[in-house]
Amino acid sequence: xxxxxxxxxxxxxxxxxxxxxxxxxxxxxxxxxxxxxxxxxxxxxxxxxxxxxxxxxxxxxxxxxxxxxxxxxxxxxxxxxxxxxxxxxxxxxxxxxxxxxxxxxxxxxxxxxxxxxxxxxxxxxxxxxxxxxxxxxxxxxxxxxxxxxxxxxxxxxxxxxxxxxxxxxxxxxxxxxxxxxxxxxxxxxxxxxxxxxxxxxxxxxxxxxxxxxxxxxxxxxxxxxxxxxxxxxxxxxxxxxxxxxxxxxxxxxxxxxxxxxxxxxxxxxxxxxxxxxxxxxxxxxxxxxxxxxxxxxxxxxxxxxxxxxxxxxxxxxxxxxxxxxxxxxxxxxxxxxxxxxxxxxxxxxxxxxxxxxxxxxxxxxxxxxxxxxxxxxxxxxxxxxxxxxxxxxxxxxxxxxxxxxxxxxxxxxxxxxxxxxxxxxxxxxxxxxxxxxxxxxxxxxxxxxxxxxxxxxxxxxxxxxxxxxxxxxxxxxxxxxxxxxxxxxxxxxxxxxxxxxxxxxxxxxxxxxxxxxxxxxxxxxxxxxxxxxxxxxxxxxxxxxxxxx
Amino acid sequence: xxxxxxxxxxxxxxxxxxxxxxxxxxxxxxxxxxxxxxxxxxxxxxxxxxxxxxxxxxxxxxxxxxxxxxxxxxxxxxxxxxxxxxxxxxxxxxxxxxxxxxxxxxxxxxxxxx
Numbered sequence: 001x002x003x004x005x006x007x008x009x010x011x012x013x014x015x016x017x018x019x020x021x022x023x024x025x026x027x028x029x030x031x032x033x034x035x036x037x038x039x040x041x042x043x044x045x046x047x048x049x050x051x052x053x054x055x056x057x058x059x060x061x062x063x064x065x066x067x068x069x070x071x072x073x074x075x076x077x078x079x080x081x082x083x084x085x086x087x088x089x090x091x092x093x094x095x096x097x098x099x100x101x102x103x104x105x106x107x108x109x110x111x112x113x114x115x116x117x118x119x120x121x122x123x124x125x126x127x128x129x130x131x132x133x134x135x136x137x138x139x140x141x142x143x144x145x146x147x148x149x150x151x152x153x154x155x156x157x158x159x160x161x162x163x164x165x166x167x168x169x170x171x172x173x174x175x176x177x178x179x180x181x182x183x184x185x186x187x188x189x190x191x192x193x194x195x196x197x198x199x200x201x202x203x204x205x206x207x208x209x210x211x212x213x214x215x216x217x218x219x220x221x222x223x224x225x226x227x228x229x230x231x232x233x234x235x236x237x238x239x240x241x242x243x244x245x246x247x248x249x250x251x252x253x254x255x256x257x258x259x260x261x262x263x264x265x266x267x268x269x270x271x272x273x274x275x276x277x278x279x280x281x282x283x284x285x286x287x288x289x290x291x292x293x294x295x296x297x298x299x300x301x302x303x304x305x306x307x308x309x310x311x312x313x314x315x316x317x318x319x320x321x322x323x324x325x326x327x328x329x330x331x332x333x334x335x336x337x338x339x340x341x342x343x344x345x346x347x348x349x350x351x352x353x354x355x356x357x358x359x360x361x362x363x364x365x366x367x368x369x370x371x372x373x374x375x376x377x378x379x380x381x382x383x384x385x386x387x388x389x390x391x392x393x394x395x396x397x398x399x400x401x402x403x404x405x406x407x408x409x410x411x412x413x414x415x416x417x418x419x420x421x422x423x424x425x426x427x428x429x430x431x432x433x434x435x436x437x438x439x440x441x442x443x444x445x446x447x448x449x450x451x452x453x454x455x456x457x458x459x460x461x462x463x464x465x466x467x468x469x470x471x472x473x474x475x476x477x478x479x480x481x482x483x484x485x486x487x488x489x490x491x492x493x494x495x496x497x498x499x500x501x502x503x504x505x506x507x508x509x510x511x512x513x514x515x516x517x518x519x520x521x522x523x524x525x526x527x528x529x530x531x532x533x534x535x536x537x538x539x540x541x542x543x544x545x546x547x548x549x
Numbered sequence: 550x551x552x553x554x555x556x557x558x559x560x561x562x563x564x565x566x567x568x569x570x571x572x573x574x575x576x577x578x579x580x581x582x583x584x585x586x587x588x589x590x591x592x593x594x595x596x597x598x599x600x601x602x603x604x605x606x607x608x609x610x611x612x613x614x615x616x617x618x619x620x621x622x623x624x625x626x627x628x629x630x631x632x633x634x635x636x637x638x639x640x641x642x643x644x645x646x647x648x649x650x651x652x653x654x655x656x657x658x659x660x661x662x663x
Contacts, residue, residue, distance in 0.1 A: 136625055143632045150639060159650045163658040166574070166647050169640050170656070173581050174569065176636070177588045180629055184588075187622065188595030 004054065008067040008082045010047045011090055011127035014040050019120035034105060037116040041097045044123060048090035055087040056512060063519065064529035066133070071535045074194065079133040079530055081196075084516040085338075089130040089254075089261055092342055095498065096254050096349050097123050103353050103491035104247035111156040111245065118155070122148035122251065129258050133530055135183050135193040135220075138262065142179065142227075146172050149255065152248045153240065164243035171226065171236050179223040185216025196530035199269040217270070221263065228259030228319050231293040237316060238300060242308030246356030249311070250349035256319050257341055264326060264334070268520040269527065287446055290324025293317075294453050298460035307355045307468050311348060314412050317457050318344035324450055325427055332430030334517035339510060340423035343502055347411040347420060350495035354404050357492070358472055360482035397484060402473045404489075407496050409465035414458045419502040424454060426510065554594055561587035572661075574644045574654050578637065585633040589626050596622030 018040030022033045055063050067080040082090075101119065109115045125145025132138050150172075153165045187193055189209045190201045205213060222233070229237040237256070241249050263286070297316035304310045318340070325337035407418065414424035431447050502509055519525055561583050568580025596619040604620035644654075651658035 136628070140628065140632070143636070147636065147639065150643070154643070154646075157646075159658065162643065162647045162650055166643055166656065166658070169636075169643060170569070170577055170581070173633075173636055173640065174584070176633070177581075177584050180588045181591060184592040184595040184622065184625070187625070188597075 004050075005065070005067065007047055007050060008065060008080050008131065009069070011044055011051075011094075011131065012080075012124055014043050014047065015120040015124035015127070019117040019124065022117045022120070023114075030110070033116050034109065037101060037120065038105075040120060041094065041101050041123070044127070045091070045094040045098055048087065048094040051082050052084075052087040052091050055082060055084045056515070064525050066530050066533040068533060068535055073535055074197070074530060074533055078137050079194065079196075079533070080131045081133040081526065081530060082131060083526060083529075084512070084519055085261070085265065086130045088338070088342070088512075088516060089257070090127055092257075092345055093123065093126045093130070093254050096251055096345065096495075099349060099353070099491045099495050100247040100251045102494070103250065103488050106485045106488045108156070108245055108247050112154075114151060115155055118148045118151040119251070121145075122152060124148075126254065126258065130261060133195050135186065135195060135198075137193075139176070139179055139183060142258075143176065145255070145258070146176075149252065152251075153244050155248055156245045158243075160243045161245075164240040167236050168240045175223045175226040178219050178226075182216045182218075182220030182223060185219065186213055189213040189216065194530070195266065195269050196527040199527045200531070202270060217266075220266075224259040224262050225289065225323075226259070227256065228263070228323065229256050229293075229316055230259075230289045230319060230323055231296045231316075234293065234296075234316055234319070238304070238309045238312030241312040241315060241352070242306070246353050249308075249352040253315060253345050253348040253352065256315055257322075257345055260319065260322050260326075260341070263323075264520065267326070271521075284327060284446065287324050287327030287450075290320045290322070290327050291449060291453050293320030293323060294457045296320075298453075298457040301460050301464040304464065307359065307472070310464055310468055311351050311355055314351065314461065315348050317412075317461065318348065321424075321427070321454065321457075324453070328431070328446060328450060330430065331514070331517045331521050332433055333427065334520060335510065335513045336423065336426035336430050338513040338516055339419075339426055339502075339506075342509075343411065343419040343423045343499060346495050346499050346502075347408060350404070350492050350499070351408045351412065353488070353492045353495070354401065354408060357482060357484050357488055358401055358405070360484070397482070398473060400489060401484075402469075404492050404496060405465075405469055405473070407499070409462065409469065411496075411499055413461035413465060414454075415462065417503065419499045419506070422503060422506050424458065427454065550598055550600070554590060554598060558587045558590050558594070561590070572655055572657075574647065574656055577656060578640055578644060581640070582633075582637060585629070585637075589629055589633075592622050592626050592629060596620075 018036050022036055025032055025036075055065070057063065064081065064083040066074075067082070068074065069078045069080065072078075097119075104115065104119075122145055125141050125143075125148055128141035129138060129145060132141055150165060150169050153168060154161055183193065186198070189205060189212045190198055192198060192201060202210070202213065226233045228234075241252060244252060293316055297313045297320055300313040300316065301310055304313060321344075322337045322341055325333045325340070410416075411418045411420035414420040428451060431451060565580045565582075565584030565587055568576045569584065571577065571580070599618045602616060602618040604618050604623050606617065610616075647658055648654050653660050655661070
């Protein structure tokens with residue numbers, strides 16, 4: 001057991017200790033608390049990058065690493081597994097955490113008492129959910145991250161936030177009961193909750209038990225689709241994300257991806273078990289749900305009057321695209337979906353941060369006024385004397401914000417040259433590859449539907465973004481410039497810079513995603529690595545007597 | 550006993566879902582509690598129902614499944630109870646805040662059709 005092996009549990013331990021320390025400190029020592037928060041988030045990023053580096057290593061022993069909690073053998077204990085997919089999600093979470101924290105340090109963290117501890121516990125829950133190899137442990141980490149997210153959603157208080165959080169909490173408590181029903185059905189039939197062991201036992205179940213197991217898996221799937229905000233389970237998302245404070249909403253951008261991650265993970269493990277066809281992707285349901293989510297989100301985008309809801313619907317678009325892509329299946333599709341996941345998460349987070357900057361100092365009346373102007377086609381020309389336009393027509397700050405907004409619009413709608421385009425292009429190209437170029441046949445109906453819906457949702461995005469941009473940056477409403485601090489712009493710039501880096505380094509990133517996707521495609525390396533893991537130090541006591549559940 | 554447990558779970562879950570769909574926050578929280586009781590019993594039932602069998606191994610004799618009941622679901626139920634209890638407490642606070650801010654105990658914080 002080397003130090004590097006213990007690194008697997010660090011993403012859970014670090015925020016736990018940091019959050020606990022902050023609770024012990026007096027609430028008035030804000031600097032100390034903020035310092036701990038920064039240190040812990042940076043340490044998380046470093047650990048995540050280290051795990052990613054080692055998981056990218058060519059030798060197969062390094063790609064899937066298993067950590068036995070308490071050194072219990074796999075049959076009895078809970079395992080943590082760090083493979084490429086988990087490491088990728090850890091890096092994404094830590095990056096978003098850094099950006100959101102940077103943004104929050106400017107002012108938002110003073111809006112309530114427990115911002116930093118809750119922030120750390122949310123990171124802990126997310127990391128735990130990505131690392132765990134046990135279904136019930138997954139439930140526990142889900143509840144940890146949800147409990148922290150309830151607190152963060154309420155951060156800053158106000159009637160809109162409380163009302164939105166109320167719905168959010170009810171929906172998630174109800175989905176937790178679904179989760180438990182699914183987990184217990186699976187335990188009752190398969191006799192284990194270890195994901196790898198499930199992969200081995202499912203093929204051995206007799207048909208009557210198998211049916212019950214599949215019902216359990218379906219109920220579990222519903223719980224994850226609620227988390228991923230898939231249609232028709234995602235109506236809570238736009239209101240809630242629009243109401244949440246900006247840094248919180250930015251971090252929440254990764255929360256819908258947890259649902260997607262678990263579906264992908266369980267799908268890959270059970271795919272092997274069911275002899276190729278995964279019980280989680282059965283009969284194209286995931287594809288249909290993904291397409292419906294995208295259509296709903298595109299309509300929602302066109303209908304949304306304020307930018308917060310627009311951003312909320314763009315979360316739904318990305319959720320729907322990923323679900324539809326993996327629903328269609330194939331390594332190429334999974335590769336593209338993973339690239340899209342990273343790109344869209346960073347973009348949406350940047351967009352949430354940007355919206356808060358742009359809207360700062362705006363009153364709701366401005367939005368109403370802008371809509372009225374649009375609706376009645378009020379003439380704006382002639383209202384201003386020529387002498388007024390001689391000076392700076394657009395202040396420098398608005399220009400910077402405008403450029404960032406433009407970048408977000410390009411990224412969200414998937415127009416060249418940024419990573420949003422590469423992501424959508426990868427999905428479309430693997431679609432054509434899979435069904436047309438190499439298959440020798442025509443593109444299936446599903447392929448055409450996906451192609452059409454992706455392009456149409458991109459069009460809807462660009463229409464909605466253009467309208468919002470014109471209304472915000474080009475209307476001559478008399479208002480004061482927002483008070484923006486440079487760290488806040490810095491956080492947005494960091495996220496957008498990462499998107500640019502994703503574009504420039506698209507080749508290596510895509511190769512990594514491909515390796516990740518092909519590792520998932522098999523499911524076998526994961527199961528093999530977990531089953532082969534034995535406790536490292538010989539246990540001092542005799543091994544526990546053989547009790548098979 | 551199976552029948553009694555099944556009917557209990559069914560009645561609890563049914564009333565829970567009915568209350569969950571009601572418009573008052575208090576009804577919703579009672580509904581969630583009933584639903585979580587139903588789920589806890591359900592998890593317990595998934596470990597198979599046995600009368601008079603302890604979930605703890607006796608060190609003086611070798612392990613034999615004929616004598617013991619599966620302890621794992623009981624551990625799961627304990628965790629689930631603790632978590633749902635904590636969440637209910639947290640939800641109560643949010644309900645009270647919503648009531649204070651909006652002056653209404655409707656789930657949408659607005660009275661309809663009054």
